[in-house]
Amino acid sequence: MTTLTDHPVPAPDTAGSDDPAARGLRESATFDRATVAAIQRAARTGIYDIRGGGSKRRLPHLDDLLFLGASMSRYPLEGYRERCGTDVVLGAKHAIRPLHLAIPVTIAGMSFGALSGPAKEALGRGASEAGTATTTGDGGMTPEERGQSTQLVYQYLPSRYGMNPDDLRSADAIEVVLGQGAKPGGGGMLLGQKISERVAGMRTLPRGIDQRSACRHPDWTGPDDLAIKIAELREITDWTKPIFVKVGATRTYYDVQLAVKAGADVVVVDGMQGGTAATQEVFIEHVGIPTLAAVPQAVRALKEMGEHRNVQLVVSGGIRHGGDVAKCLALGADAVSVGTAALIALGDNDPALDVEYRALGSAAGYYDDWQDGRDPAGITTQDEELAARLDPVAAGHRLANYLRVMTMEAQAIARACGKSHVLHLEPEDMVALTIEAAAMTRIPLVGTDWVPGQGLA
Template identity: 70%
Template sequence: MARPIQTEPNHSYGEATLNYIHRAAEQGRYDIRGLGAKRALPTFDDLTFLTASASRYPLEGYRERCDTRTVLGDRHAARPLELAIPITIAGMSFGALSARAKDALGRAASEMGTSTTSGDGGMTPEEREASETLVYQCLPSRYGFNPDDVRRADAIEVVIGQGAKPGGGGMLLGQKMGERVARMRTLPEGIDQRSACRHPDWTGSDDLAIKIAELREITDWQVPVYVKVGATRVANDVKLAVAAGADVVVVDGMQGGTAATQQVFIEHAGIPTLAAVRQAADALAELDRSGEVQLIVSGGVRTGADVAKALALGADAVAIGQGALMALGCNRAGWWQGETFHDASDDYAALGTAPGYCHHCHTGRCPVGVTTQDPELEKRLDPGAAGRWVRNYLQTLNMELTTLARACGKSSVHHLEREDLAALTIEAAAMAGVPLAGTDWVPGR
């Protein structure tokens, strides 16, 4: 009699791990992809709000105001940013995104009274024109970095790290290095671009202070200077950024996205945003700089509830990256041309994927025209329509944010606080520093 086939699962060598090993053995190289971590991580979904009842009165949504005005960078800047909402667009480069996508993001941010951010490779005229408030990034690569554009910006963001690849540099593969992108970055067309992992003109925090002073001098102390770090040693990094003179600190958790990097970075470096925001807020409080130095949190912020929870944990604002791409049409089943919808299933299939599963931003073959430099594919994205989609998305997030704030009895979204939250899992309670629901227990305390 035949012995039964053994089918017990091997948790150390499951299908995904076996595929990885076999692919590595055959090809001798690591995987590169876009977007963010796919593994299950603690998220803002693991928190819940303790809204008003008998012990606290809610605000009436149709009659009582809930303020969303947000000021960023008033520590040193003569012209701090005054935003209508605490939701901003994160830095994504022209090169990673199409020029039309950057245009659409600028239009949406302007209509909502908030800011967008340039990304690596410089500032396009379309982006500057579309963006009422534009944050200009200074990255380790310095590709496309232009002092004249610094003076045209409304704020400067010194990027030290990114949540999807803390400790690693940027990538733009040759298939996306078109003529215009190459010209802006002063690089050869069609050749892979790999950015430095650290700024070329400093080796420590003292040099960061010098760089911030240089940026203040070139802008005559008019605009705020941000410092962005990938979430790793968050408390120390925030303290060093504050000591160096930053007006705003941006902390990007490991759920943050990217156009292209090694998958090993995306899945195995950094800490979740949920833990990062609490550590950053605690570091500012320890320095007695809460309110003086603003905190922006990014990395996996998708919904109005996520925004509200980030603010309750101590953030002053959030930055949205991947969510904005999805609103533009990323991972949609097709694209609109006027009133006609065109199915893109064949284009996704050619990439070996399907709508809802695509992470092939690095290839430049985006079926919906968001992350491409191909002139024909780029035409699939209409900046006017895509801008309206992103505007509607931001508007929805803001409405959800104020709905929750009012339900907690708050007349401003910036009055949300940690005591308004409870955790649904022990891991989330420990990371966020809030009690496990139904108890007063914060694990680790």
């Protein structure tokens, strides 16, 4: 009789394996390969890293919430027979001509400079086709964007690049930008290779020289100055244009209340999952708070002032699909804004271009080194040959399709919760998957009535 010990199984020979894990090696969670590479790059060059694309770390997000569809205690709406509205009005409190949008999704501010002329035109075309608004971004208003945007929000930024009263008057709304989610408290960068002759002319800058945007308005010494600035903008535009105030999500509760007190018609809160053209990576990954944490703070601030739904709340930062839209609306927002997702819809990040992305030292899906201005999709570039690759008509139609799909997805969720308008969604329609999400949103942990800090039911 033989036993297993009579014929022992030899241990696998892993000495020559190319897989470190197969040889028993473990990567440090603190000093992983990306961290080691970053330290080595800093030691080699003596400069900090600048990139675009927004935060890459895993953060609490809208994925940590789930909807409770209707069945017995609530009845769902029949999708093909019962209407579910998606329209939203932004800026009706003070403005003579508020924005009337067909869908609760807008296009975030992205500058001509960071983006090519055809990309800005495509954003205008897509937003108009879907019945919503787009936003200029830093660096001024281009004729292509104004010509193709039925509703255009003009960003009034600390840099004042490209700002002039005529463009303020020709816009449909004005957005005073005090901060951005990816870099609250800091300004962005536009590298010299993207300062083309046209960009330099619009921004009154030398061609080919790196440009750093200011982190605060030159006439800003405190929150009281915002009220003065809003009054000036209302006078310039004869009180016809809604005035938005955009803040990067940090001390959101206080910032929202100060913006409303200063006279804002609409407050835009941008979470740290928002993208950026280029800034220090340490800002992108370590400054700001997640969108999920910011929205309840903003809503609480509005409710305590008695201004919820009177002053509209627009949320941005990591919005990807109709589920995210519905969750933001259920938390109390009036609309959302998309940036990175809109660029992907135009054609960025296309796997068909992976070989060209790899030639840049990146790859499709990573968004590294695209701030350098050599985007093969023709979107984040000022190279005329690359920009010519983008067909703004076809790209605009892709964006419109994407916006319609997002809206239909949000409608489907609203109907499933028994709501006849997407703005009727509410926190009671959701549960939280994690303790962190429950604590941030004050929504009970799934399967319980428990909200952290309120005791067990």
